[in-house]
Structure formats: structure tokens, C-alpha cells
Amino acid sequence: xxxxxxARLLTFVPTFIGxxxxxxxxxxxxxxxxxxxxxxERGMTEERYAELSAQLGFDRPIYVQFWEYLTGVLxxxxxxxxxxxxxxxxxxxxxxxxxxxLSIFAMIFALALGLPAGVIAAVNRGKFFDRALxxxxxxxxxxxxxxxxxxxIIIFSGQLGWTPVSGRIDLIYYFSNPTGFMxxxxxxxxxxxxxxxxxxxxxxxxxxxxxxxxxVIARQTRSxxxxxxxxxxxxxxxxxxxPPLRINGIHALRNALIPVITVxxxxxxxxxxxxxxxxxxxxxxxxxxxxxxxxxxxxxPVVQGGLLLIAVMVMLVNLxxxxxxxxxxPKIRKR
Amino acid sequence: MSLLSVRNLSVSxxxxxxxxxxxxxxxxxxxxxxxxxxxxxxGSGKSVSMLAVMGLLPWTATVTADEMIFDGHDLSMxxxxxxxxxxxxxxxxxxxxxxxxxxxxxxxGWQIKEALRxxxxxxxxxxxxxxxxxxELVGIPAxxxxxxxxxxxxxxxxxxxxxxxxxxSCNPKLLIADEPTTALDVTIQAQILDLLTGLRExxxxxxxxxxxxxxxxxxxxxxxxVQYAGQKIEEQxxxxxxxxxxxxxxxxxxxxxxxxxxxxxxxxxxxVVPGQFDRPAGCLFSPRCKYAxxxxxxxxxxxxxxxxxxxxxFYPLNTDERAAS
Ligand SMILES: Nc1ncnc2c1ncn2[C@@H]1O[C@H](COP(=O)(O)OP(=O)(O)OP(=O)(O)O)[C@@H](O)[C@H]1O
Ligand code: SF4
Ligand SMILES: [Mg+2]
Numbered sequence: 001x002x003x004x005x006x007a008r009l010l011t012f013v014p015t016f017i018g019x020x021x022x023x024x025x026x027x028x029x030x031x032x033x034x035x036x037x038x039x040x041e042r043g044m045t046e047e048r049y050a051e052l053s054a055q056l057g058f059d060r061p062i063y064v065q066f067w068e069y070l071t072g073v074l075x076x077x078x079x080x081x082x083x084x085x086x087x088x089x090x091x092x093x094x095x096x097x098x099x100x101x102l103s104i105f106a107m108i109f110a111l112a113l114g115l116p117a118g119v120i121a122a123v124n125r126g127k128f129f130d131r132a133l134x135x136x137x138x139x140x141x142x143x144x145x146x147x148x149x150x151x152x153i154i155i156f157s158g159q160l161g162w163t164p165v166s167g168r169i170d171l172i173y174y175f176s177n178p179t180g181f182m183x184x185x186x187x188x189x190x191x192x193x194x195x196x197x198x199x200x201x202x203x204x205x206x207x208x209x210x211x212x213x214x215x216v217i218a219r220q221t222r223s224x225x226x227x228x229x230x231x232x233x234x235x236x237x238x239x240x241x242x243p244p245l246r247i248n249g250i251h252a253l254r255n256a257l258i259p260v261i262t263v264x265x266x267x268x269x270x271x272x273x274x275x276x277x278x279x280x281x282x283x284x285x286x287x288x289x290x291x292x293x294x295x296x297x298x299x300x301p302v303v304q305g306g307l308l309l310i311a312v313m314v315m316l317v318n319l320x321x322x323x324x325x326x327x328x329x330p331k332i333r334k335r
Numbered sequence: 336m337s338l339l340s341v342r343n344l345s346v347s348x349x350x351x352x353x354x355x356x357x358x359x360x361x362x363x364x365x366x367x368x369x370x371x372x373x374x375x376x377x378g379s380g381k382s383v384s385m386l387a388v389m390g391l392l393p394w395t396a397t398v399t400a401d402e403m404i405f406d407g408h409d410l411s412m413x414x415x416x417x418x419x420x421x422x423x424x425x426x427x428x429x430x431x432x433x434x435x436x437x438x439x440x441x442x443x444g445w446q447i448k449e450a451l452r453x454x455x456x457x458x459x460x461x462x463x464x465x466x467x468x469x470x471e472l473v474g475i476p477a478x479x480x481x482x483x484x485x486x487x488x489x490x491x492x493x494x495x496x497x498x499x500x501x502x503x504s505c506n507p508k509l510l511i512a513d514e515p516t517t518a519l520d521v522t523i524q525a526q527i528l529d530l531l532t533g534l535r536e537x538x539x540x541x542x543x544x545x546x547x548x549x550x551x552x553x554x555x556x557x558x559x560x561v562q563y564a565g566q567k568i569e570e571q572x573x574x575x576x577x578x579x580x581x582x583x584x585x586x587x588x589x590x591x592x593x594x595x596x597x598x599x600x601x602x603x604x605x606x607v608v609p610g611q612f613d614r615p616a617g618c619l620f621s622p623r624c625k626y627a628x629x630x631x632x633x634x635x636x637x638x639x640x641x642x643x644x645x646x647x648x649f650y651p652l653n654t655d656e657r658a659a660s
Binding site: 025040231233235236237238239240241243251254255328329330331 | 390391416418419420421422423424426427429432435436437438439440441449450452454485487498501502531
């Protein structure tokens with residue numbers, strides 16, 4: 001087990017260097033000069049430009065810049081934002097809880113609906129519910145996030161006025177010593193209405209972000225269930241006289257979860273990609289919005305550092321899923 | 336009154352190539368404490384007929400029967416819920432493939448205790464005690480330890496013992512064993528059969544033993560039903576079946592028996608069991624039967640009387656023997 005873990009961590013090294021290089025190159029390949037962007041409408045003199053360029057290290061050859069960046073990264077220094085002058089590391093961790101909270105709720109939404117839907121569809125294969133569900137899943141999967149978000153905003157915020165359009169909580173609430181997880185902070189503070197407000201802000205973005213994972217999970221659960229339901233041990237379960245709910249929900253689902261877990265792990269990358277758009281639409285102050293804003297500002301350190309951290313995050317999640325796979329599949333655990 | 340009484344059971348499958356009749360008007364009777372053996376080549380509908388009794392066939396199957404009575408209950412009239420109180424408790428079944436018949440995600444202990452809670456309502460401690468007792472009964476060494484094993488950690492023979500323990504956990508009145516030893520080593524086969532017959536002695540349950548193996552039939556069965564291409568073509572008590580088979584198919588099976596010593600499977604008879612597309616119009620055995628004539632090929636023979644083993648044949652064998660005795 002430890003050996004396996006070490007081997008897996010070792011494979012991170014080339015990926016890590018690759019991601020460092022790509023994120024470094026990506027932002028520099030975009031047209032636009034960060035200094036000009038910073039100067040904005042005012043413009044600037046040649047001397048001032050040269051001074052700033054030297055200060056930010058742009059006057060040196062590109063490979064020297066990369067080398068310095070890489071050595072910095074290896075020492076845990078991601079540099080600081082051109083704009084706010086705060087370390088990229090600090091900014092990331094102050095914003096990350098917002099993204100994590102959104103992602104967790106999106107995943108809960110996707111699982112809570114996707115697993116039962118997949119199970120029910122498989123059990124009623126070919127019948128109306130199954131067909132309806134699978135067509136809906138296909139629509140959900142191919143729906144542009146942006147359009148879907150707008151539709152929900154129009155209905156629930158515009159027409160019905162149930163949910164706010166942006167932010168994480170109403171401005172009247174203030175928390176000292178926040179954890180960054182609005183729901184936890186709201187509960188901890190005990191302020192009346194704080195939790196409700198946080199949840200109301202959370203619901204639409206979570207639905208929007210969770211829609212594609214929901215469709216994927218429902219489809220994957222259904223196909224895994226269909227396979228499992230034909231297995232001999234399901235016949236054994238029926239021969240024992242167990243009620244259908246127990247056969248489908250425990251005997252079959254437990255086995256079907258094995259491939260589904262993998263899909264969930266793989267969709268974490270998709271989830272983070274979706275978070276970028278979702279956060280932008282809902283002005284959700286998380287990593288996604290931060291990335292987009294920084295790209296527009298050509299804030300090199302933030303973009304390259306942020307991308308790197310996101311990539312590491314995805315790698316860690318995939319590793320966790322691998323380990324979880326062993327826990328959930330006894331055949332792998334005890335080999 | 337017999338424990339299980341099935342009359343005129345037929346099962347058809349809806350396949351992409353049309354309807355396929357896997358079981359064709361079969362009668363099955365088992366008395367309390369009796370061992371009935373069902374023999375026949377692969378594809379003769381042995382498993383399907385028993386799965387139909389258990390209600391375990393997939394939805395593509397259509398089951399019809401004039402009568403399907405188990406222990407006084409008309410199985411075809413029961414609701415799904417009522418049926419679940421009988422199936423798994425009084426009527427149990429073990430399958431051909433022990434390795435794939437247990438759920439890989441749960442320990443064998445969990446799987447056996449589940450049935451004990453459902454049907455007997457035992458509490459945690461009683462379940463554990465009973466599970467240990469059952470494992471001892473079926474000859475699983477170190478039962479306490481084995482309870483927490485996953486199926487893939489046990490051998491095929493051990494898994495089949497677990498299956499048997501699970502099937503008998505609620506003291507069934509009838510146990511259907513569908514080729515319980517086919518997937519196992521020869522030495523283990525004998526042990527499992529001894530176990531099953533021993534359990535029959537101890538508990539007085541009825542036993543339906545589906546098998547390929549005429550040797551097993553000779554050693555264990557009391558009555559034998561021979562199936563061919565979905566039909567029961569003969570049924571006799573074991574001694575008279577071996578001495579005086581009436582159907583040419585049974586006779587051919589027995590004739591080829593000495594060769595069996597090498598591979599223990601059903602002896603080979605030239606030709607194959609007719610499938611979905613090559614069912615003959617007349618007697619189903621006529622393409623392979625050495626006595627076949629035009630009458631046999633023209634129309635199917637109806638079953639004869641009980642004194643001729645209900646043989647489906649126009650020209651039954653060993654009729655003089657019956658006259659002599
Ligand atoms: N679910 C199904 N759909 C279609 N046909 C089926 C299905 N199950 C069984 N059959 C067919 O029914 C026939 C009888 O099958 P069955 O399993 O009862 O044979 P068997 O006598 O038990 O053979 P074996 O000794 O190989 O176990 C076979 O031709 C088989 O292909
Ligand atoms: S009816 Fe004819 S073909 Fe069929 S088994 Fe009897 S003799 Fe053979
Ligand atoms: Mg079979």
C-alpha cells in the first residue's frame with residue numbers, strides 16, 4: 001500500500017513539471033502586455049515602462065524567467081500578484097473554500113439525484129421512466145452551462161424572486177474568524193437567517209455546476225446497474241427472498257458504485273472547469289472567478305500559479321479516488 | 336400430498352429471433368424428504384424449469400403451468416411479497432457457479448446473516464451463533480474467522496459450502512441444487528454430495544439434484560427425471576431406470592456409461608440437442624434415435640403411462656421386462 005502510494009506520488013513529478021511549463025507558457029502566449037493592461041487608459045512613458053519591465057523581470061530571457069519561476073515553485077513560492085501585491089498562495093487559499101463549498105454542494109446535488117435516478121432507470125429498463133430520464137440526461141449533458149444558468153436565473157431569481165443572483169450571502173451578515181465556508185460560518189455565528197441566506201445563494205450555482213456531473217452519474221449508474229443486475233449474485237439475492245429495494249439499493253448498487261466512483265473522480269476536473277464559468281456568471285468569489293479576472297488583467301503569477309494549484313488539486317483528488325476504489329472494491333484491497 | 340407438484344410447466348423466452356420454448360410441458364413431483372434427480376444434456380431446460388419454480392427467471396421469460404403447488408401454496412397465485420416469505424425460507428436453491436453466486440462486495444458472514452435476520456428475525460448475537468453453527472454443519476473450518484472473509488478469498492469448494500449453508504440457514508423444506516459440483520474438483524464434488532445427502536438425512540428436507548453426471552444419479556437419487564430439449568422424456572425410480580430404461584435416449588445415456596469413468600460427464604451420443612431453429616416436427620429425439628422411423632418423424636409422441644416411466648416414445652424399450660416382473 002505504501003509502496004503503491006509512493007509510486008503514484010512519483011508519477012506526479014513529470015506531470016507537475018509539465019503543468020508548470022504549460023501554465024507558464026499559456027498566459028504568455030495570450031496577446032496583451034500586463035504592463036500596458038495595468039497602465040490602463042492613462043498610458044505610460046517609455047522610461048516608466050522600462051522601469052516596470054525590469055522590476056517584474058520581463059527584461060531577462062524567457063528561459064531565465066521560467067527557471068526562476070520553477071525554482072521558486074519548488075521552494076513553495078508562487079510569487080505575488082501584479083495587481084494586489086499579495087502572494088498567490090495566500091489569495092488561492094482565501095478563495096479556495098468558496099470554490100470547494102460550491103463544488104461540494106454541486107456534487108451532493110448530482111449524487112443525491114443521479115444515483116437513485118440511475119438505479120430506478122436500470123431497474124425499469126426500457127420503460128417510460130428510463131427513456132425519459134436518459135433523454136433528459138442527454139439534454140443535461142449537452143446543455144451550455146451559460147444558457148442553463150441564465151434560464152434558472154430568469155425563472156427563480158427574476159420571475160419567482162426566490163434566489164439572489166450573485167454573491168455568497170446577504171451583506172448584512174458579518175463573520176469574525178471565518179473558515180471561508182459560508183454554510184459553516186453561518187451555523188457557527190448563530191445569527192438568525194444567516195444559514196438560510198447562505199443556502200439561498202448557494203442553490204442555483206450548485207445546480208448549474210452539478211448538472212453535467214448529474215447527467216454523467218445518472219448514465220453511468222444506470223449502465224453499471226444494468227451490468228450488475230445480470231450477475232449471478234443478484235439471482236442469489238432474489239433466491240434469498242430479499243425485497244427489491246434491498247436487492248437493488250444494496251446488493252446491486254454497492255457493486256455498481258465501483259465504476260461510478262471512477263467517473264466521479266474523473267468529473268472533478270470537469271467540475272473545476274465548470275466552476276470557472278459558474279462563478280463568473282454568479283459573481284461567486286472563488287478560484288474560477290479569480291482565474292478569469294486574472295487572465296483579463298494578464299496577472300501572470302496568479303494565472304500560472306492558480307493553474308498549477310488547480311492541477312495539483314485534480315491530481316490529488318484522482319489519487320484519493322484511486323485509494324477509495326480499493327476501499328470500495330474488496331477484490332483490489334486484499335490482493 | 337407431495338411437497339412440490341408442478342403440472343404442465345412451460346417456459347418461453349422472447350429472443351431477438353422470436354419465441355424460444357426452453358421448457359415444454361414438464362411435470363415435476365417431489366415428496367417430503369425425497370431426492371429427485373433431473374438429468375439431461377446441456378440446454379435441456381433443467382435449470383430453467385427449476386428457476387421457474389423459484390420465480391427467478393428474467394423478465395424475457397413467460398412461464399405457464401396448470402399447477403405449481405409447493406407445501407400447500409399455489410406459487411402462481413401468490414403476490415411477490417407472499418412469495419418472498421416462502422422463497423429463501425422453505426424453498427431454497429444453490430447454483431452451478433459458487434464463485435459468481437456470492438456478492439463480491441460483502442463478507443460471507445454478512446451474506447448469511449442477512450437471510451437469518453430477514454426470515455427468522457434473529458437478533459445480532461443469535462445470528463452470529465447460528466451462522467457459526469451453520470458453517471460448522473457444512474464443514475467450513477475455523478468458522479469464526481471465515482465469517483469475515485470475502486468470497487474471492489475462499490476456494491470454490493468453500494464458496495459452495497457457504498452457498499449451501501446460506502440455502503439451509505432457514506431450514507428449507509425443499510432444496511434445489513443446480514449442478515452444485517460441476518465447477519469443483521473431483522474430490523470436493525464427493526464431499527459436497529455427501530454433505531447434501533447427509534443434510535437430507537438430518538433435516539428431512541426434500542432435495543432436487545440437477546446433474547450431468549449419471550454416476551451421481553446412481554449414488555444419490557431415489558427418483559430420476561430425464562429431460563431432453565425442454566421435455567421430460569422419462570421418469571423412474573433410480574433402480575428400475577438403470578435396469579430397464581424405456582426411452583431410447585435414456586438407454587443411450589446408460590449404454591455409453593462405461594466410458595464415463597474418464598471424464599464423469601454425460602456420455603456422448605452422436606448429434607446435438609435441437610435448439611431454437613432445428614426443432615424436428617415429430618419426436619424431438621428422432622434425428623439422433625437409432626429406432627426412428629417415419630411415424631417418429633411425422634408427429635411427436637405423447638407421454639406413456641406411469642408403468643412405462645411416462646416415456647415420450649412410440650416404441651418404448653424393455654416392455655417385456657415389465658411383463659415379466
Ligand atoms: N434468459 C434466457 N434467454 C433465452 N434463452 C435462455 C435463457 N436462459 C436459458 N435459455 C435457453 O434455455 C435452454 C435451456 O437452458 P437451461 O439453462 O435450462 O439448460 P440446462 O439443462 O440447465 O443446461 P446446463 O446443463 O448447461 O446447465 C437453453 O437452450 C438456453 O439457451
Ligand atoms: S419416438 Fe421414435 S424417434 Fe422418438 S425416441 Fe421413440 S423411437 Fe426414437
Ligand atoms: Mg443449468
